[in-house]
Amino acid sequence: MQYNTIHKAGFKVSSLSFGCMSLTSDTPGNDELIGKAIEAGITLFDTADLYEKGENEKLLGKALKGRRMDVAISTKVGNRWRSDGSGWDWCPEKQYILSAADESLKRLQTDYIDLYLLHGGTIEDPFDDVIEAFERLKEQGKIKSYGISSIRPNVIRKYIADTNIAAVMTQYSLLDRRPEEETLRLMFDNKVAVLARGTVAGGLLAGKPANGYLDMDTGQISNILDKVNNVLNGRELTDKAYRYVLDNPAITTAVAGIRTQWQLQQAIMAANAAVLTAQEMKALQDIWEGNKYVQHR
Numbered sequence: 001m002q003y004n005t006i007h008k009a010g011f012k013v014s015s016l017s018f019g020c021m022s023l024t025s026d027t028p029g030n031d032e033l034i035g036k037a038i039e040a041g042i043t044l045f046d047t048a049d050l051y052e053k054g055e056n057e058k059l060l061g062k063a064l065k066g067r068r069m070d071v072a073i074s075t076k077v078g079n080r081w082r083s084d085g086s087g088w089d090w091c092p093e094k095q096y097i098l099s100a101a102d103e104s105l106k107r108l109q110t111d112y113i114d115l116y117l118l119h120g121g122t123i124e125d126p127f128d129d130v131i132e133a134f135e136r137l138k139e140q141g142k143i144k145s146y147g148i149s150s151i152r153p154n155v156i157r158k159y160i161a162d163t164n165i166a167a168v169m170t171q172y173s174l175l176d177r178r179p180e181e182e183t184l185r186l187m188f189d190n191k192v193a194v195l196a197r198g199t200v201a202g203g204l205l206a207g208k209p210a211n212g213y214l215d216m217d218t219g220q221i222s223n224i225l226d227k228v229n230n231v232l233n234g235r236e237l238t239d240k241a242y243r244y245v246l247d248n249p250a251i252t253t254a255v256a257g258i259r260t261q262w263q264l265q266q267a268i269m270a271a272n273a274a275v276l277t278a279q280e281m282k283a284l285q286d287i288w289e290g291n292k293y294v295q296h297r
Contacts, residue, residue: 001041006193008166009145016271017044022259025055034063048076061109076119097133116143152296167193175201177290188250205241242270
């Protein structure tokens, strides 16, 4: 396992991270699965207060008891569940962020959060209030660092220009190359860590049958997948998907959504596979021209 530094946070994380969103509180074996991930060298575990109304944070906190000092926790804030449980509303307000952090700490059974991310965001958000909340939490020792989770270039650009965020979680894969147009270079140049999610594109790059994805129909996806499968003989599909992301110099860690032992094993094998050569990377890049962001530019 390789380890990369989140420069503005001052700590290292494994190049493969464990995304907990798919875990559910009523599924047996969560503790064992997370334990095996730690044994394999994974050091960053990502969750959010939104997932299963906070139960996802609880199961992670339970699984990490006695192991907290060995790992880093990333969780997210900004989506407030309605009192009747019918859904959630976007709430990037200072007081809400401060109170939500306390609730996340309780559920995670920890004194601090290593990386606290704003879970979304729009260009109309009260940026100053958001940053004031994050900075206060840092001063109080409740969080070590902060950032955003976003796929909006205008939001990412704003936070990098006007704040001191340590990291951005964003979607990136062989089937979603939109960040290659601008945002990956922007984050790399400003030493902002990139947590890449969606590396296997909802399973399409891990063996699931072709289906529509983003603005591409089934036929287009099938054509791209056929080409991916027919290059770099000797490398598995999942290997190609993960290495394409991990071997981009802007990427700090790939956050793999893991629910089963098989998914964990596949992700670990890919993360430990040989780095792509320049020729292999070009072969994957040449498969298709990539896509670009249409909205929120």
